[in-house]
Amino acid sequence: MKQLIKQLQMRRNQKFKTVRPNLHIPVIYSSIISKSFYFIFAILILTTILSFRENFLSSIVGIFFISIFWFIFRFWKKCQQAYLNGINYNLQYMIVSNKFYESQVINGIEQITNHLVLKYRETEQNIEIYAMKYGDKYNDLASKIGSLLSSSLSLDLGEMTETINQVTYIFPKFAENRLTWEDTLQTAKLTISEKVGWQFGSPPHVLLAGSTKSGKTVMIENLVAQYLRLGSEVKLLDPKKGELSWLVGKKLEDRLGYKVVYNSPFQIAGALREAVEEMNRRFQVMADNPDAYISKGKVLSWAEVNGNYPLVIVLDEGIAFKTEAETTKEGKQAYQEAMSNLGSLLVKSRQASIEVIVGLQRASSDFIPTYMRQNFGTALLLGSTTADLDSCRMMFSSQDVDYKTCGIGTGYIQIDGVIPQPRYVETPFKSDELDFEEYFDKACDCYWSIRNNDGLSD
Template identity: 30%
Template sequence: MRDLLLSFITNNNLFKEDFEVVQWKDGDNNIQKEKRYYVSSSAEFKYFISNSKIIVYAIKNADIYTATQTKLDEALSALFGLELSYKKDTPSYCEYHFDRVSPERKVVKNNERIINKTVEYDLGYGVSYRPDKVPHVLISGGTGSGKSVFIEFLIIEFLKRKADIFICDPKNSDLSQLEFYLGSDKVASSLNQIAKVSRLVVEEMESRYQAMKENFEYGSNYITHGYSECWLIFDEMGAFQGNATDKKSKEVVNEVMGYIRQIILKGRAAGVFVLVASQQMNANTLNTDLRDNLGLRIALGANSGEGYRMVFGSATPDNIPVIEEKGAGLLFMQGSGQDKAQYYEAPFIDRDQFDFIEELTKYID
């Protein structure tokens, strides 16, 4: 890698040579002179390389190379034979990222029952997600963009980790049928049931905190206390809020939003998380403060620029990639090192190879 970058500097004239004249006397006492060339200045690079990534940092030293350091997209891309996947310009350096393996979409099939003891979720497309580090998930996207399919995939993944799941389906669509498998205290579709279920989740959070307080250990969390994850899954926040038509229903919606707020702000250490899906995000769905506390945010399908900004805020990319595949979109994960949302393809579910209910029943006793 070092040699490659050195030849890059030479081939692209990113250095200057100078010479000095050296004099000496030879054996016959005659003065000899010789020009000796040396590199007087050059562009400076640092790099990071792993199996999956190459990152080049083009350092800006306020010299004649500084202006060029931000314009190396094509030249570096040609050097590595890889597409530039991400670029970040800062006052002191410009960062170029190249993916060595192009990310692959995960394909979901029916499987043997597995118990997964890892906290990490492989979401495919090179994304691995840890709720204990980046709590809570938001999935937005227009109708048919793949939100419910993605939720099905996640539900199975939650169950593999023995998570406790609670489902609110105000649109009364497929997920509400899970009442039959999970019980009516865990699956809700009417306003009052939703209030009851979300209150239960908050109570679970409070009781975990109480128990953790009684067995206080510095720096501990739900994992060290032996709890598994607890997820409140909300498929269609917009539809739910649309229920607030009169005084009474407004009160219930506000009550539920209060529970969601508590979980978002306090849930992490107790292992209590929310997964919120919404067709449209606006300042009323979740205010930007709460949104910024959702660690993983995915916008599926093609959205308007405003739609993306509501989901990603300042992490909205300047150039939105073309989104054509079903279940594709943009993904932003806090702490991933990338400050803009990236192109992402959600796990592909082939109905011929994956039956959600068949899979689900393997995990409920």
């Protein structure tokens, strides 16, 4: 029975409701009603006590009525609390307290004549708010109330999407369970959290920024393992010669049997040159074999054809690459060539199943020009850098987000075609108990299983 009532209640909540703000919200009178209840309750108690000595039966009746009155009062308080905590009241209060309305005095009473129109519904997982756009004075306001709605509902904004006639705000009612590194080797797509992920190539390329101690390098290492799980060839361009080279790169070279790590400016430039040559080679193979790469009127990408595999280029700390390269004339030339090839990969390599991951402390134009940033399908900003509005502006196309300062391993992500507005995310957690060697052994086993197509490792 309880389950049936719950289902009926949820079905009722899932219907769209329109908020109709009232200047005379009942909460104003709740204090008066409460005092009246207490006054009547006190009189009943006093009357019962006085009649106890004279008529015992009357006292029993008095106690009975006091009990009923008390239950009625408690029920009223419970309903009042439910109303005050309800979605409708909170949205009404937001509209009225922020004066998102116009009013006129009609028959001596001030009445609302126009207001910001909000609709809402509640599902099992989310609360959805729809700010309607009717071309009136509140049209532009509809896309700027995310922070106010979040405060009104006491929930973090999960997603915001805007169309020509409405802005949709989705607030998850329950926090996502944070994934672990081990979890990310169990999924068929590239995964950041329970609800955030994307298929390889849809979209291509990842721009990852974050200051020192933001969790950026840890996230890159995890992405490398996820790409290996897909059978991707990996090249690590690490001008800092840091843990990406020594902890991950050397391990992969031992297991995969080819050169993975590139450190010097000339090595990095050479790796990017080879990647462009590989891209062009793949395009030529595809052009020479149209029957294999065209299916049902669609041109397949390189990795969609059986026997072909992706290539992933990871460049960590691009500024370090630029700084070291510009110390010599030859280094400057290598840097210019590398940036030209990087631009070519970002623009053209999707069909060839070649992806680029770039890690930076700050996504400034000092290393990544604006035209290049626009070609990264996934943008992830981690750590305290989210408090820097300039960094957020450079990373994300949307500025209608109330960014909060994040800690290690948390930040904001935007994915073309998947998450159109930046949303808060917690990246996969790397436990201190994680056996790093064993973890990458598993990732390499997945790599060889796909490559050999028979479940065997090397």
